[in-house]
Amino acid sequence: MNNKNVLCYTFCIILGMVIIMKLMFLEALQAYYAPVVLLLFFSIILVTDQLLTRQEKNLFLMELGVVGLMLFSTWVDRCVSPITTGEWWRLRFLTSAMQFAAAPLSPLVLLWIYRRNQLVRMGWLQCLPAIVNALLSLGSFWTGQVLWVAPGNIYSRGPLFLLPFFSSAFYVAFILYTASRQETPGRRLETIFLLCAGIAIAGACALEIVFVIRYMIWSTTAVMLLTYFLLITILKVLFDSHTGIYSRLAYTKRLESIGNGQSVTLAMIDMNGLKAINDSYGHEAGDQAIISVSQALLSIPVQGKKLYRYGGDEFIIVVGRWCREELEDELKLIASNCGKVNAITLSFAYGVIEYRDGDLHKATEEMDRYMYNNKMKMKAAQKGSDGKKDA
Known part of the structure; x- marks a missing residue:
């Protein structure tokens, strides 16, 4: 794909996205236009990048897919939440359950990116918290353990409402534990960045939960994801990939x-x-x-x-x-x-x-x-x- 085709492809997608989102909800357009465009350009940069390995690219694409899915589902959720008639409450139930089910996947994939050179040693047992969270979140259609949406679009929290947050915190703690065992300069810089990114995303979570400010978590995550990619690219230039010391x-x-x-x-x-x-x-x-x-x-x-x-x-x-x-x-x-x-x-x-x-x-x-x-x-x-x- 040459540069001209890439530009045309990018312009058409952005134009279509603007038209659809403006027709559906102006507030969502204002909140998510920037992070969606950021993810779009990030995907193009990622595909054409020559420094990352195939495994690293696949992990970043996986994380990009998770963030994109969460942006889309929260956008749809916001669009249908004011509608109290008809069967729209079912769609809101679906998008809300999807958000809760997929939330821990983002820190899990970040853990895989951070431990990209040790994936062979990592067992699938670490996926258990994400699997349990996904089953209970999607099972809320019948049990209401995590959340519940009743006819009339009445939203309520279940007794396990905080399960996705605890599952995500487990993976963040796992990242910090792994980071504490790193000794090379490049890995220490990566550790400091992830710690700061975790604080920023935790702050966004607090703003959404405590002050009911929308569109904070996944917009922040999208920015952190691109910044993490740029950091790894810089580290590959400034540090020797074999020993981890300066190049x-x-x-x-x-x-x-x-x-x-x-x-x-x-x-x-x-x-x-x-x-x-x-x-x-x-x-x-x-x-x-x-x-x-x-x-x-x-x-x-x-x-x-x-x-x-x-x-x-x-x-x-x-x-x-x-x-x-x-x-x-x-x-x-x-x-x-x-x-x-x-x-x-x-x-x-x-x-x-x-x-x-x-x-x-x-x-x-x-x-x-x-x-x-x-x-x-x-x-x-x-x-x-x-x-x-x-x-």
Whole structure:
């Protein structure tokens, strides 16, 4: 589909939507025009996106479908709620029950998006609260446990009216529990965003329930969904997808932000023996070795440090102050033993410099030279140790 067809398609849908909604209900048009257009353009961006995996796209499309369904059902519910004659109360009963049944699906899919790299480990037992809520909500046609709409469009709450909210809260708590176990910088930013989004949506729920202000929850959710997509897209650029630490592009941007007179400490780290691990045990073991070294470097207790993946087995640490001795001492503690993969002890060489003024690229070359000299010393020491063992 070329750009011209996409624009024509978008214009026709928006025009048709405007005509239909204006004929039915002006208030709903004013409330939902912006979020519906937002979801429409979001769907186009999502389909054409090249950064997300197929699984991530499918999860976002699923969430988009849930939000779209809820926007439509609340809109229809608002349109028919003033009509007290005929059988319109049945349609309101249907749309209201649908809203209650589908409400926990949104935080459930958000949980799947957040744990997109761990879906294989997640059992279907976690779907149980959503399934129970859906059955009881739709069963209200006969039991009235969650809600009831009587002839004349008389709406009343059932004894389990808060069940969808508790089910949704369960999944929000699950997200926060998962978030508390994340250690990489990118995942922490994602966690902070989801926490803020949860507060915003909870505020919208409170406004609807306590003050009976309509159209708040799902309009807010639509905005949060697009913002979450944009955040993940940015994180994929600024963070290395394999290790979760900052990417080389982020390091380049960090160098550009360093002004004259600013004191920084730079360290280049190069893994030892990665090729041997790949050749002996395969690239999966090599990938695990890279992750192990990055986790060891992240654990260094140097305040204000940022860790970047510079190349395949190279890392760079940037600290926004002079602390060469402190950083060298910490690196020295773990350089010869920073984890194991298939009984192979992982190690790395490093070079540390302090920088204030001058050419940053020359400073990087100097740091690389220090690291290379350190690697040669480690190899010489290893050969000497092997020679003593043979003797």
